[in-house]
Amino acid sequence: MAAEEFNLPKNARVRWKAAPLTGRKYEFIIGIDILTFLNAHINVEDRKIILNQKESTFINNPHNFGQIYALETTDFNLDRLKIDHLNEEEYTEVRKILNRFNKLFFKEGDKLTSTMNIHHEIRTTTDGQINSKLYRYPPQHEAEVRRQITEMEEQGIIRKSCSRYASPLIVVPKKIDNSGEKKYRLVVDYRKLNEITIDDKFPLPNIDSILDKLGRAQYFTTLDLAKGYHQILIREKDREKTAFVTPHGLYEFIRMPFGLKNAPATFQRLMNETLRDFINKTCVVYLDDILIFSTSLKEHVKAITDIFRVLEAANLKIQVDKCNFMKKETEFLGHILTKEGLKPNPNKIKVIQELELPRTEKQIKSFLGLTGYYRKFVKDYAKVAQPMTKYLRKGAKINTKDPTYIESFEKLKLLISSHPILKYPNFDKQFTLTTDASNYAIGAVLSQEGHPVCFASRTLNNHERNYSATDKEFLAILWSVNYLRPYLYGRRFKIFTDHQPIKFLHTNIEEKICRQDINDGC
Numbered sequence: 001m002a003a004e005e006f007n008l009p010k011n012a013r014v015r016w017k018a019a020p021l022t023g024r025k026y027e028f029i030i031g032i033d034i035l036t037f038l039n040a041h042i043n044v045e046d047r048k049i050i051l052n053q054k055e056s057t058f059i060n061n062p063h064n065f066g067q068i069y070a071l072e073t074t075d076f077n078l079d080r081l082k083i084d085h086l087n088e089e090e091y092t093e094v095r096k097i098l099n100r101f102n103k104l105f106f107k108e109g110d111k112l113t114s115t116m117n118i119h120h121e122i123r124t125t126t127d128g129q130i131n132s133k134l135y136r137y138p139p140q141h142e143a144e145v146r147r148q149i150t151e152m153e154e155q156g157i158i159r160k161s162c163s164r165y166a167s168p169l170i171v172v173p174k175k176i177d178n179s180g181e182k183k184y185r186l187v188v189d190y191r192k193l194n195e196i197t198i199d200d201k202f203p204l205p206n207i208d209s210i211l212d213k214l215g216r217a218q219y220f221t222t223l224d225l226a227k228g229y230h231q232i233l234i235r236e237k238d239r240e241k242t243a244f245v246t247p248h249g250l251y252e253f254i255r256m257p258f259g260l261k262n263a264p265a266t267f268q269r270l271m272n273e274t275l276r277d278f279i280n281k282t283c284v285v286y287l288d289d290i291l292i293f294s295t296s297l298k299e300h301v302k303a304i305t306d307i308f309r310v311l312e313a314a315n316l317k318i319q320v321d322k323c324n325f326m327k328k329e330t331e332f333l334g335h336i337l338t339k340e341g342l343k344p345n346p347n348k349i350k351v352i353q354e355l356e357l358p359r360t361e362k363q364i365k366s367f368l369g370l371t372g373y374y375r376k377f378v379k380d381y382a383k384v385a386q387p388m389t390k391y392l393r394k395g396a397k398i399n400t401k402d403p404t405y406i407e408s409f410e411k412l413k414l415l416i417s418s419h420p421i422l423k424y425p426n427f428d429k430q431f432t433l434t435t436d437a438s439n440y441a442i443g444a445v446l447s448q449e450g451h452p453v454c455f456a457s458r459t460l461n462n463h464e465r466n467y468s469a470t471d472k473e474f475l476a477i478l479w480s481v482n483y484l485r486p487y488l489y490g491r492r493f494k495i496f497t498d499h500q501p502i503k504f505l506h507t508n509i510e511e512k513i514c515r516q517d518i519n520d521g522c
Helices: 032-037 088-100 139-154 191-195 207-214 236-242 263-274 297-313 346-353 361-372 381-392 403-417 469-483 500-504 511-520
Strands: 040-043 048-051 054-060 069-072 115-120 158-160 169-173 184-188 219-224 232-234 244-246 249-253 283-286 289-294 324-327 329-332 335-338 342-344 431-437 441-448 451-459 493-497
Touching: 088 297, 088 324, 115 263, 139 158, 139 169, 139 184, 169 244, 207 283, 207 289, 207 335, 219 297, 219 329, 232 236, 232 263, 236 249, 263 283, 289 297, 289 329, 297 324, 324 329, 342 346, 346 361, 346 403, 361 381, 361 403, 381 403, 381 441, 381 451, 431 469, 441 469, 451 469, 469 493
Parallel strands: 115 232, 431 493
Antiparallel strands: 040 048, 048 054, 054 069, 158 249, 169 184, 219 289, 219 324, 244 249, 283 289, 329 335, 335 342, 431 441, 441 451
């Protein structure tokens, strides 16, 4: 097939090796190899060509060469993706996958589909009514409410309601993005509904357990489901319970919204069921965060293909421009994943660095919550944080001029920003546990081949602070072994301590320590 011109969509790219056509009257000839690469299907009778599942039309060549035609196509636009990190082989594989699963991706203007694999149920302890009054909005918010309500109704996310329930609607400003445009999010306040909703006890995965599965991975792909919660339908008889009031009337959700008590459990159940054959083998999932990991390109291509197949079968849609394919380093659950190991997300660290000295109990809890998420990166975290945690005790009066308090705050920020890279655990190799105790805290470092896997620590209670130095060191060992049990259970490992008297005490561990450990469940 020859052509004077070959029109791809704006910004689209095709990488292909070409031989020069010296002395020919055509600029290039499209051969069977590139047609195969583009997944082309030609309908000669109707003068149509199908590229990547989409129909295109031959256009008569203006030079009237008879058999020569220009071609217009709506090829998949890879410029929507971050692909600069891909080499030629990786680029080709990503292109093939995206072309093969073109229907899996949610595109602007598409109507959002829904999965039939699960429905969200809202079981309540009472049928009591929830009747909230309509809030007043400034004009710009009211216009935004109308726009988003209209959009969600057209998408089949909500519908008009005659419910006896009525929760309030709140307009929340989003952070200003690079465009500088003010944007808003509509949030329904379901607190009253959640108070009478029966808990769904389906568990969310443990984040540390998820991250431990990634050892030896060389390739990472992260997937983002398009409007994830909205791809799940609410059970018909429960839809009236989601009703909310607006200046334009009463509406209720057809699809699962944010803010419902058991929405995370429903979503995790869907993900676990859909990806059950691949979880902890080639992928890990935390709510709508899906990570595919592999040790080689060949394995990674197969893993992506397998997972795309089951997502497509479940009628789930992916927001392709929010996905990252075949990366050697990627962000996941607040961490940066690399083939060498794990480190905190620098954007999260920047937030911590910009915080001011906490002056209230709430601010202390917020700061310790943020830094505590990364405590496994900080040696003796509990010991360093103790001058701050002491002000969380009942009746404690915060002294922001306390030099130990200020030092603790600054040192935590410094340690968080100068974190080591933590190695992924290798369960085929031996672990080393190094423990230590101070007057106020105990801690441990779990390592392999001299590289830290994680740090662990906690403060001592008032009773434990009265222990002798040797008893505290024993407590550090006992607590650390139990705390790190998922790594150490059923394995031989080495324990190191700098407290010399312990090596002479092979038996008769203090009964009070054992009893305290059992009672505390440490």
